[in-house]
Amino acid sequence: xxNKPKFTDKMLTMLGFRPHSEYVKNYFYSTxxxxxxxxxxxxxxLEIWMIIRLTKTIIVNNLQDRxxxxxxxxxxxxxxxxxxxxxxxxxxxxxxxxxxxxxKIGSAIKWVFSLVSIYFGIKISMHDxxxxxxxxxxLTMELFVVCLLTWRPIxxxxxxxxxxxxxxxxxxSMVAVNTGEVGLTLGSQINSxxxxxxxxxxxxxxxxxxxxxxxxxxxxxxxxxxxxxxSVHDELTGIHNMVYFRSEAEKLLNYVTTDRDKVVxxxxxxxxxxxxxxxxxFHGGNELLKKVADMIVDAYPNSLVSRYSDDHFVVLxxxxxxxxxxxxxSNEVSCMQDEVHLQLKCxxxxxxxxESDPSLACDKARFACNSIKKHFYSNFRxxxxxxxxxxxxxxxxxxxxxNAITGEHxxxxxxxxxxxxxxxxVGLEALARWDDPQYGLLxxxxxxxxxxxxRQIHKLDICIIDNVCRDYRRATDNGETFVPVSLNFSRLDxxxxxxxxxxxxxxxxxxxxxxxxxxxxxxxALSDNQGSLQEAMKKLRELGYKVWLDDFGSGYSSMxxxxxxxxxxLKIDMKFLRGFESNPKTRPIIQNIVNxxxxxxxxxxxxxxxxxxxxxxxxxxxCDRAQGYLFSKPLPLEELHKELAEGKLRLxxxxxxxxH
Numbered sequence: 001x002x003n004k005p006k007f008t009d010k011m012l013t014m015l016g017f018r019p020h021s022e023y024v025k026n027y028f029y030s031t032x033x034x035x036x037x038x039x040x041x042x043x044x045x046l047e048i049w050m051i052i053r054l055t056k057t058i059i060v061n062n063l064q065d066r067x068x069x070x071x072x073x074x075x076x077x078x079x080x081x082x083x084x085x086x087x088x089x090x091x092x093x094x095x096x097x098x099x100x101x102x103x104k105i106g107s108a109i110k111w112v113f114s115l116v117s118i119y120f121g122i123k124i125s126m127h128d129x130x131x132x133x134x135x136x137x138x139l140t141m142e143l144f145v146v147c148l149l150t151w152r153p154i155x156x157x158x159x160x161x162x163x164x165x166x167x168x169x170x171x172x173s174m175v176a177v178n179t180g181e182v183g184l185t186l187g188s189q190i191n192s193x194x195x196x197x198x199x200x201x202x203x204x205x206x207x208x209x210x211x212x213x214x215x216x217x218x219x220x221x222x223x224x225x226x227x228x229x230x231s232v233h234d235e236l237t238g239i240h241n242m243v244y245f246r247s248e249a250e251k252l253l254n255y256v257t258t259d260r261d262k263v264v265x266x267x268x269x270x271x272x273x274x275x276x277x278x279x280x281x282f283h284g285g286n287e288l289l290k291k292v293a294d295m296i297v298d299a300y301p302n303s304l305v306s307r308y309s310d311d312h313f314v315v316l317x318x319x320x321x322x323x324x325x326x327x328x329x330s331n332e333v334s335c336m337q338d339e340v341h342l343q344l345k346c347x348x349x350x351x352x353x354x355e356s357d358p359s360l361a362c363d364k365a366r367f368a369c370n371s372i373k374k375h376f377y378s379n380f381r382x383x384x385x386x387x388x389x390x391x392x393x394x395x396x397x398x399x400x401x402x403n404a405i406t407g408e409h410x411x412x413x414x415x416x417x418x419x420x421x422x423x424x425x426v427g428l429e430a431l432a433r434w435d436d437p438q439y440g441l442l443x444x445x446x447x448x449x450x451x452x453x454x455r456q457i458h459k460l461d462i463c464i465i466d467n468v469c470r471d472y473r474r475a476t477d478n479g480e481t482f483v484p485v486s487l488n489f490s491r492l493d494x495x496x497x498x499x500x501x502x503x504x505x506x507x508x509x510x511x512x513x514x515x516x517x518x519x520x521x522x523x524x525a526l527s528d529n530q531g532s533l534q535e536a537m538k539k540l541r542e543l544g545y546k547v548w549l550d551d552f553g554s555g556y557s558s559m560x561x562x563x564x565x566x567x568x569x570l571k572i573d574m575k576f577l578r579g580f581e582s583n584p585k586t587r588p589i590i591q592n593i594v595n596x597x598x599x600x601x602x603x604x605x606x607x608x609x610x611x612x613x614x615x616x617x618x619x620x621x622x623c624d625r626a627q628g629y630l631f632s633k634p635l636p637l638e639e640l641h642k643e644l645a646e647g648k649l650r651l652x653x654x655x656x657x658x659x660h
Contacts, residue, residue, distance in 0.1 A: 013211075014204065015153045016154050017154065023217075023218045023221065024214045027217065028150055028211075028214065029107070032150055035148045035150070036088050036089070036110060036113070036148075036149065037089060037096070039088075039148045039149070040092065042144070043081060043082075043085040043144070044085045047085065051078050051079075054070060054075070054078070074124075074127075077119075077120050077124065081120045084109075084117075087112075088110065092106075110149070114145045117144055118141050118142065118159070121139070121142065122138055124137040124138075125137045125138035125167070126167075126171065130177070131177065132177030138167055139195065142163065142164075142199055146202070146206075147199070147202050150206055150207055150210045153203060153207050156200065156203035157203075168184065168192050171184055171188075232244040234293075234306070234307040237294075238290075239306060239313075240304070240305065241306055241307060242309075245306035245314060245316070245358065248304055249304055249316045249358035252304065253355075253358070260351065263317075263319070263350065264316075265351070265361040265362055265365045266300075266315040266322060266326065266346055267312065267348075267362060267365035267368070268326075268329075268345070269311065269346075269347075269370075269373065270312075270342060270344055271343040271374075272340060272342050273288070273342070275340050276340045280340075288336070289311060292311075293313065295329060295333070296313055296315065299326075299329050300315050300317045303316060304317070312366070314362050326346040329344055330343060330346070330380075343379065344379065345372055345373055345379055346380045346381075347364075347365045347366060347367065347368030347370070347371070347381055347382075347383065348368060349364040349368060349382070349383040350382070364383045365383060367383065367387055367390070367394070368383040371390075393446065394450050396439070397442075397451065398451075401447075401460065402459070405459060409435050409437070410433075410464070411432075411433045411434075411467075412433075412464055412468055412637070413431045413432075413636055414429065414637060415632060416428055416631050416632050416640075416649060417626070417627045418627070418631050419624070420618050420619040421619065423650070424651060425652060426484075426655075427483055427485065427486060428640075429486045430467075430468050430486065431488075431634045448460075452490060455496055457490045457496070458490070458497045461490060461499065462502050462506075464487060465503055465517075466506050468485050468517070469509070469510035471637055472512045472516060480641075481651060483516075483655050484516045484517070485516065485518070487503070488550065489521055491524070494525075494533055495532075503519070503545070504543055513544075514544030515544065518545065518546040518547070518568070519545055520548040520550040521533070521548065521550060523551050523553075523561055524551070526564075541566070546568040546569065547569075548567060548568065548569040548571055548605075549562075549567040549570050550571045553572060553573045553576060562600065568602060570597045570600075570603070571605045571607060572623075573607070574607045575608075576606070577606065577609065577610070577614055580613070580614055581613070590606065590618075590621065594618075598622070603625065604622075604623045604624045605623070606618050606623050609626045609627065609628030609629075609631070614628075614630070
């Protein structure tokens with residue numbers, strides 16, 4: 001039952017009952033016009049030869065007195081076919097050369113030429129049959145019309161059947177020279193049917209071969225058209241993409257007629273779009289993007305509007321009214337919200353002097369836009385001197401990270417982790433600092449997010465791993481004590497490189513035991529890369545490295561994370577200790593988290609400890625470890641040794657007793 005519709009559809013297509021697309025119609029028409037050239041040339045040559053031959057016969061045999069007979073039975077049909085052939089040739093050549101495209105006239109001439117050819121074949125062959133000759137002219141014309149030209153099988157069936165029936169009915173009423181009897185013999189009737197059937201089969205075959213080629217070329221054209229379209233248009237929203245934007249923006253900036261003082265680049269970002277996507281799914285998110293794209297196009301007519309990426313859009317327009325339009329757009333987008341609050345942020349940049357790099361201009365507009373993200377009452381900001389300084393630093397960081405690593409400007413600072421039972425150091429957290437010759441000592445907030453944005457963070461983290469392993473080897477070679485160090489891994493580390501192999505290779509290179517290197521993974525990273533991270537964490541634990549859950553409670557999926565993953569240490573986010581003295585909910589929440597870690601057989605560690613009261617509370621609820629400025633800020637290894645030597649910090653006895 002399932003195959004019948006497919007078979008029926010295939011048969012209907014093969015027999016020409018299915019409608020054609022405009023492209024296929026044009027393909028058939030063009031094919032027939034080209035075939036008509038060959039057919040009409042052959043016919044013209046044959047008719048001229050037959051006219052010359054008949055004229056010569058009349059003159060040689062002195063048959064001028066029968067000229068009216070020859071004209072009525074031969075010349076008239078020769079000249080009519082010759083005229084129709086010339087008309088067909090002239091039109092077909094003009095069509096192929098692009099001189100005319102009137103398909104109605106072309107189709108009419110084709111039909112006239114075809115019917116004249118068939119009728120010519122019938123009349124001439126009837127004369128030949130009456131003289132006992134063969135009906136080759138009829139067969140030739142049938143083959144010319146039905147086989148050189150391409151017809152729908154249903155049309156070909158009509159032409160062939162009508163002409164064959166008419167011709168053989170006429171022959172059947174004539175006296176056969178070879179038998180002297182009226183009518184066709186049984187053998188002639190069978191031969192006639194065989195010829196009709198053979199010609200019909202060729203007609204069907206020719207049609208389907210041409211149709212198949214037409215469909216292939218149509219498919220290829222559609223693919224090329226699609227590729228051409230997406231090369232300059234965004235496939236989802238239909239507006240231009242960044243390839244087109246960059247090309248056209250550069251041209252506009254360099255036009256003599258462009259008033260560069262009034263040109264402005266705008267960068268739009270739909271804030272909270274990720275939450276909208278999660279709430280309404282990708283389809284809902286895509287519909288939102290289409291609506292916002294149309295709204296931006298309407299808000300900035302006669303401007304260059306493109307989709308930058310994801311939920312970001314860029315516009316090159318006049319500065320006149322651009323801010324007011326952006327504020328109006330933001331209000332309209334905010335009104336579109338259902339259960340998710342949306343805001344449309346806009347950053348603006350005006351090119352200075354002879355600047356003509358659209359990519360850099362978009363980056364600066366984007367930087368201005370990012371500066372007001374999470375600012376509820378601010379939806380628009382121009383790129384200014386303050387942002388310029390920050391942007392220059394950003395560009396410097398991205399361009400200099402490789403040199404900073406090779407030049408040993410990346411330093412490791414260690415912050416102690418202490419036992420709540422003794423207050424002694426039981427571990428260290430390795431934190432990156434950038435001691436730059438131009439900008440001085442850069443804190444992590446100045447470069448971590450930038451390196452993540454530009455997908456360079458793995459270089460920094462691999463450098464920190466290498467430095468920590470070298471510090472361990474140097475300390476143990478000098479007979480000094482070294483405690484376990486935790487390393488922070490970015491979620492991008494697992495995408496940009498095989499960070500587990502990088503860690504293990506360096507641990508083996510410097511002969512660092514796995515129990516002296518712990519790995520901290522943030523809760524947000526786990527929600528983004530669940531599949532790959534599970535495999536990586538499994539491999540880390542198999543190699544002997546402990547895995548910590550960092551910033552527990554900072555996201556929205558903490559309990560799911562604990563359910564789906566296994567950790568050795570749970571690091572409670574420092575936000576829980578804010579308002580410790582004034583918020584009565586803080587203590588029971590932290591105590592319940594600590595109880596949970598004990599139930600799951602994990603070590604509990606609370607970061608952000610700044611007061612003795614906080615530390616005493618953590619000790620009282622049996623939180624295992626603590627970290628914060630109460631004990632020490634992050635320090636270079638040399639200063640940490642100095643603090644230990646002066647007795648300001650103490651190592652746990654379990655490490656003092658072991659010499660490495």
